[in-house]
Amino acid sequence: MEKRFNQSVFEELKSLLQDRVTSETNIRNEHGVGYSYHACTPPDCVVFPKNTQEIAEIVKICANHKTPIIPFGAGTSVEGHVLALEGGVCVDLSKMNHIIEINTDDMYVTVESGVTRNQIDEALEGSGFFFPIGPGVNATLGGMASTRASGTNAVRYGTMKDNVLTLTAVLPNGDVIHTGSKAKKSSAGYDLTRLLVGAEGTLGIITELTLKLHSYPEAIFAAVCSFPSVELAVNTVIKTIQKGIQMAKIELLDDQMMRAINLYSALNYAEKPTLFLEFGGSKVELEEQIRKVEEIAHEHKVIEFLWEKGEENRKKLWRARTDAAPAAVALREGGKLMSTDVCVPISKLAKCIVDTQVDIAETNILAPILGHVGDGNFHLTIVVDPNDANEIERAKALNERLVKRALDFGGTCTGEHGIGIGKLHFMQPEHGDALNMMRTIKRAIDPDNIMNPGKLLP
Amino acid sequence: MEKRFNQSVFEELKSLLQDRVTSETNIRNEHGVGYSYHACTPPDCVVFPKNTQEIAEIVKICANHKTPIIPFGAGTSVEGHVLALEGGVCVDLSKMNHIIEINTDDMYVTVESGVTRNQIDEALEGSGFFFPIGPGVNATLGGMASTRASGTNAVRYGTMKDNVLTLTAVLPNGDVIHTGSKAKKSSAGYDLTRLLVGAEGTLGIITELTLKLHSYPEAIFAAVCSFPSVELAVNTVIKTIQKGIQMAKIELLDDQMMRAINLYSALNYAEKPTLFLEFGGSKVELEEQIRKVEEIAHEHKVIEFLWEKGEENRKKLWRARTDAAPAAVALREGGKLMSTDVCVPISKLAKCIVDTQVDIAETNILAPILGHVGDGNFHLTIVVDPNDANEIERAKALNERLVKRALDFGGTCTGEHGIGIGKLHFMQPEHGDALNMMRTIKRAIDPDNIMNPGKLLP
Incomplete structure (x- = not known):
């Protein structure tokens, strides 16, 4: 890629921000990578503005030189959003924290x-x-x-x-x-x-x-319910939503993921397809919702239905859920996370997950599944050996097939992670001619392609 | 305005659509006006496509000749959205009704x-x-x-x-x-x-x-509650929303509007600031919500709190609400409706309405108020004598002041009616430099300005 940064950009930024601009290697490297398998690609310098006006001045300097600008928040994105593909100025927003x-x-x-x-x-x-x-x-x-x-x-x-x-x-x-x-x-x-x-x-x-x-709801209850199959778990969710029961959270963890969190968080849940549920509302509402959801779950052959009404157990439950990604990584010493997500219409979710589980088994890859199943959204927490190029290729191919499957089911290549660089090549198959409209908008607003170039639009 | 229509556009459309294109005066006139005070401005011809592909062909013909295209649904918009300001082709979508x-x-x-x-x-x-x-x-x-x-x-x-x-x-x-x-x-x-x-x-x-x-909720209840003042009614709403009580509808009608619907729908409600409420959920939820909302309303000095649990009374209530605009018009023989709406942060709503009521009284204009008060959105159903130019000017000035008041309160010039041509001149004060970004997008996607020209962007 052509570099579009030069010394005079740095000097102009320096005179605007003094010690809040740096080209130190360590800091540049910290800003060239997110929480992802994409290789670090550092910017030429990093700036730490304090307000909107300063950012406007920074952008004007970069615009003059057609220098790329990469906004940087906490660096937690998973699809390579913060990589400085064409170099340029990383705008670290950590001082904009009021x-x-x-x-x-x-x-x-x-x-x-x-x-x-x-x-x-x-x-x-x-x-x-x-x-x-x-x-x-x-x-x-x-x-x-x-x-x-x-x-x-x-x-x-x-x-x-x-x-x-x-x-x-x-x-x-x-x-x-x-x-x-x-x-x-x-x-x-x-x-x-x-x-x-x-x-x-x-x-x-x-x-x-x-x-x-x-x-904030008057009361919050949580529940853990394991099912004989993913289909039965998902159909429980579909029926619950159709009944207009407003759950705050509906998470699905597959048997592999349950094994991971049992080990990581010292829990003892059944290692079966499992729903983690949370309800919020008044106590009267919740008692009624519990009754209805239990009934629906039993219609769908639920194995075990554990209510967590106490705050402590509930927090423990959601901490285990939050720790699902590290739990998956901990299944394998030296393993590295390659996280991906798709989203499909909920009626297609069970089949999409089951087909994916078959694919995972056939590919012989470690990839526990968890999902925001009420939205039809699920994640593969693929864990790879970073030194095994062949395995990484197989994992990438698994991801390709996952996304193709989701698109074939009328879904989207990402429900919540974004495109970054990791999913660029799915934009055309997903959007067709609508992608041209996105490009038209980008060209009109950013004709010199200085704003986070190389991301979102292939 | 320059006209951008010619005979060859008509001929090309004719060969595509045969008898589904017309330049008959009656039909053109029917398509040159919505439900508004804006004067009829007919298109040069009207087409009746049957599918997306035909519309694409129509658009290509018009694009070739830079001929304006005006989409037309039911013609119910109130801000002049369907007026053919520069002539052109009206695309009537009534055959796209599957x-x-x-x-x-x-x-x-x-x-x-x-x-x-x-x-x-x-x-x-x-x-x-x-x-x-x-x-x-x-x-x-x-x-x-x-x-x-x-x-x-x-x-x-x-x-x-x-x-x-x-x-x-x-x-x-x-x-x-x-x-x-x-x-x-x-x-x-x-x-x-x-x-x-x-x-x-x-x-x-x-x-x-x-x-x-x-x-669809298991049960639906409605209620009518009158208050000594708009402030007390609005504060009841704010408190109810803050408590997380999910109402399906929260409508405010001022004393004038209550008078109008009493007359029009043969009802006998108190002619005071009144809330029409609707709740949907399970019976257990509703009984609890009723109790809570009644309590909040009594804290705010509600005069009367009538529950309408039966379906028939509830339908009658909402029919009266739906008929509010004709009811307002019926207050004055030969009167014509000039409808406008604004939306403000809900904490500013009571003051915005009360200030507007004072303004209405001082301007000596008939303008009952009703609003989707849970959203901070309200309407003036201004009723004018269409033959009294002075009164129409005063009504327009009232509308100008209404919008200015809403913008001063951090609101928007329209909550749900849209800009059309009636609110074009408020786009700059509301959006400032963001308007330039809208213009950039419009120019990029529609460089010849053929899509509904003269609307939304001043």
Whole structure:
């Protein structure tokens, strides 16, 4: 790839930011890789702006020199979103970590884009409100918006696309724009908020966000239920959703994944296809929902149905779920995680998972499955020997077949991880001519292709 | 305005569609106006395509001649969306009225864009599922998507932006694209679905949609409660939402509007600021919610709290609500409706409404208020004498002040009606530099400005 960075970019940034720009190798290397198997590709320098205005100045400098800009939150993305493929300037948002306003009357919180999930949780502690979207790691809100993240609560509360009210962003020409309004809805013009959410930093840098808050339920119960087959587990979920029962979380773990978490978290669950469920609401509502879901589960031959009504057991359960990825990796000494996800219409989910399990067995790859099954979304936590090139190739081929299967079922190549560089080649098969429209938009807004080049659009 | 239509466009359309193209004056005039005070501006001809492929051919013919194209659903928009400002070809979608698939496992329905709200209701009758979004009229789904419509259920189920899974659209160059997937979520690329929803036909013509279905609640109760003041009514709503009580509908009618519906629907409600509420869920849930909401309402000095548990009374109540606009018009013989809406953060709603009531009184205009108050969205149903130019000017000035007030409160110039031509001049004050980004997108996708020119973007 052609490099588009030069000494005068560095000098101009230096005079703007003084010691908040660096080209130290260690720091560059830390910023050239996410939580993924993609090889580190460092930027030429890293800047640490403190506010939107500074970012606008940085972007103007880079735009003048056609220098690539790569936004960097917590570096937790899994598809290579932060790799500096053409070099350039990494904009580290860690100093943009202020919570600007918590408004409980209008139920929103406004944050700088470097604020993390855990920071929001801490700030809202005791307020009676919470922000529901959370990937399994302590990502930044800017990064979560940019990859259209979701996680375990999405089945009830939606994804980032549903929970961002307004954005402030710096466009490739240095313009600062404010999208949306703090009103709950609007029919005034193009939905730029939803265009920037999921754009992976290719149209601009998100610098502030206003996010919807939700009221904390009066009571929360969780349950663990194991089934004789994936089909029976998934059909339990379909029936439950059809009945209008609003679960907060519906997670599926396959037998392999149950083995992994039993070992890792010293648990003793049946190593069968298992649902982890969570319900939130008033006590009266929950008692009724429990009764209904148990009934549906028994219709689907549930083996065991364990309610976790106490807070401690519930937290233990979800900690085990959160630790699923490290648990999978721990199954194999020296193993490295290669995480992938797809999403299909829920009626196709059981078949998609079962076909994938057969494929995993035939390929002889370690790949426990877990999924946000209420959304039809599931993950393969592939664990490979990083020194075995042949195995890595087989794992990649497994991923290819997984995505092809999901697309054949009318699904998408990624439910929540994003495209980055890892899924670029699936954009054409998934979107067909709609991809041309995406390219037209990208070219119009970023004609010199300086915003996170090489990502999202093949 | 320059006309961009000529005889050869007509001939080419004729050879494609035979008798499904017309330039008859009556038909052109019927297609040159919506449900609004904007004067009829007819197209040069009207075409009646039967499928997406025909629309693509029509668009290619028009693109060749740079002829404007105006999509036309049921003609129920209120801000002049269907006026043929520069002449051209009106694409009437009434023959695109087929329901393609109802899928209850995956809870979606796929329709052609000329299918109406009532058609969907009829098709789903008895299925246990429903589609929640409904403006007060029998609009088409294509039109509703294009104006990002919502209505009384939006407080619980969201707006069109939240309920469209996939779209098929014909772009200005004649390309047919399919956006989104039938999976419930995706992180694969730019969200073209949300870009086309609310674009008012300025980026392309929506020809098919897949819409989310929701399960019909086990039980539905409604209530009518009158309050001494708008503030107390709104604060009841804020508190209820904060408590996480999920109401299906929360409508506010001011004293004037109550007078109108009492007269029109032969009812006998108190002519005070009033909430119409609807709850859906299981019987157990509803009994609990009733208790909580009554408690909150009494804390806010509710005058009367009438529960309507029976289906007949409930239907009567919502019919009265649906008839609010004609009821307002009926207050004045020969009066004509000039409908407008704004949306503000809910904490600002009471003040915004009260200030507006003062303004209405001072302006001496008949303008009952009703609103989807759970969303902070309200309507002025202004009723003017169409022959009194001075009064129309005063009404327009009232609308200007209303919008300015909403923007000052951090709101939007329209919550659900759209921009059309009626609210064009508010786009700059509302969006600032973000408007440039909208223009960049429009120019890139429709460089010859053939798609519904003159709408949405000033």
